Amino acid sequence: MKHAFKFLAVAGSGAALTAAAPAWAAATPPPSVNSGDAAWMMTSTVLVLAMIVPGLALFYGGLTRAKNMLSTMTQIGAVACLAMLIWVMWGYTMAFGEGGSAYVGGFGKAFLAGVTPDSISGTIPEYVFASFQMTFAAITVALVLGSTVERLKFSAAMVFAAVWLTIVYFPIAHMVWASDGLFFGMGALDFAGGTVVHINAGVSALVASLILGKRIGYPTERIVPHSLTLTGVGTGLLWVGWFGFNAGSALGANGAAGLAMINTFVATASAGLFWMLAERLSGHKGSALGFCSGIIAGLVAITPAAGNAGPFGAIVLGAVASVICFYAVTVLKPKLGYDDALDAFGIHGIGGVVGAIGTAIVYAPSLGGPGKADYAMGGQLIVQIEAVVATIVLATIGTVIAVYVAKLVTGLRVSADVEREGLDLGEHGERAYNY
Numbered sequence: 001m002k003h004a005f006k007f008l009a010v011a012g013s014g015a016a017l018t019a020a021a022p023a024w025a026a027a028t029p030p031p032s033v034n035s036g037d038a039a040w041m042m043t044s045t046v047l048v049l050a051m052i053v054p055g056l057a058l059f060y061g062g063l064t065r066a067k068n069m070l071s072t073m074t075q076i077g078a079v080a081c082l083a084m085l086i087w088v089m090w091g092y093t094m095a096f097g098e099g100g101s102a103y104v105g106g107f108g109k110a111f112l113a114g115v116t117p118d119s120i121s122g123t124i125p126e127y128v129f130a131s132f133q134m135t136f137a138a139i140t141v142a143l144v145l146g147s148t149v150e151r152l153k154f155s156a157a158m159v160f161a162a163v164w165l166t167i168v169y170f171p172i173a174h175m176v177w178a179s180d181g182l183f184f185g186m187g188a189l190d191f192a193g194g195t196v197v198h199i200n201a202g203v204s205a206l207v208a209s210l211i212l213g214k215r216i217g218y219p220t221e222r223i224v225p226h227s228l229t230l231t232g233v234g235t236g237l238l239w240v241g242w243f244g245f246n247a248g249s250a251l252g253a254n255g256a257a258g259l260a261m262i263n264t265f266v267a268t269a270s271a272g273l274f275w276m277l278a279e280r281l282s283g284h285k286g287s288a289l290g291f292c293s294g295i296i297a298g299l300v301a302i303t304p305a306a307g308n309a310g311p312f313g314a315i316v317l318g319a320v321a322s323v324i325c326f327y328a329v330t331v332l333k334p335k336l337g338y339d340d341a342l343d344a345f346g347i348h349g350i351g352g353v354v355g356a357i358g359t360a361i362v363y364a365p366s367l368g369g370p371g372k373a374d375y376a377m378g379g380q381l382i383v384q385i386e387a388v389v390a391t392i393v394l395a396t397i398g399t400v401i402a403v404y405v406a407k408l409v410t411g412l413r414v415s416a417d418v419e420r421e422g423l424d425l426g427e428h429g430e431r432a433y434n435y
Helices: 014-020 035-063 066-096 126-147 154-177 182-186 194-212 228-250 255-281 288-302 311-336 344-362 377-410 416-421 423-428
Strands: none
Touching: 035 066, 035 126, 035 228, 066 126, 066 154, 066 423, 126 154, 126 194, 126 344, 154 182, 154 194, 154 377, 154 423, 182 377, 194 288, 194 344, 194 377, 228 255, 228 288, 255 288, 255 311, 288 311, 288 344, 311 344, 344 377, 416 423
């Protein structure tokens, strides 16, 4: 399977298509909706929504201090809602519109023009395909905020989200997942979003945190999560929702979805345990936070390889990514001194790179992957690396632009007084907890 997201949208009803077809094509049945595929994709779409609210909101919220819990959850929910509206207006057509270039789609489907209940994408209604992809855009921009919590203005987050989606996410989604996209044409393997979602969000998170600056008191003061219980609940919801994310990326209820499902189980399980093992080997106790971090690292790494690896390859990929992300979070981050508050870069950025490059390895049939017998691993590695590097460059440039636009329009940081008091009260006038 070359790639799960090849765009096959067909506008108009089956009857109209049949009437327009030449006589010699009459024997070919018109495209039609497969009810099983449609039902699975509608379910997958809702599962991805559950990853955002409540999943990511609880995961990130629990990792902040109590005074910023509501601010974190509100920013995640609000940018996700904004992404959904922008997706309908111009995001969908920029990502999957026909008649564009290798870098961005055409604008013929702005505001979903021409999309009707009879429009078909592959074997599912086009509205379902558009909704599924909409949730990917929504969670990706929300992931970026993991690096900027506890000091970024709510208004700045909203402006940033609108600009970033437009100049970063939509073009990269087109290049990777649209059939006429640049990376798609190169043969890059990205089953469910290693480049589009995780490298994109992780690198953008690092850039945004560097421009924004460190939180007051970081790293000299002890800043710890206020509720690992909520983070644990969020982790579980993310894992459950990720089956929609990964298995749903097969765009149907089929064997590819089944492969993505088992890989999402075993890669994640491997990563959760190996993070705790890395903690023990480094002289610390295996922690609940480490377990949750490992789970997310495994999910991130298997995303591009979900339908492009065998189960054993997925286990190895999850373990390797977990250990590398552990090093990035516990050694690299303190050494370099950047304040990626919730380790969006350390887990999503680094894990995404490991997963995207590792996909070229685990895809090999000799390692249990679904590649053909004549699969050339070296050539695919080069393609994967090229796609990773290009994504990093585009995300970096686009994020710089988006952050400075937000700075110009609203300013970036809350005042020092608001930051010390907490953004819950300072930005939203309420508390998560009343003592």
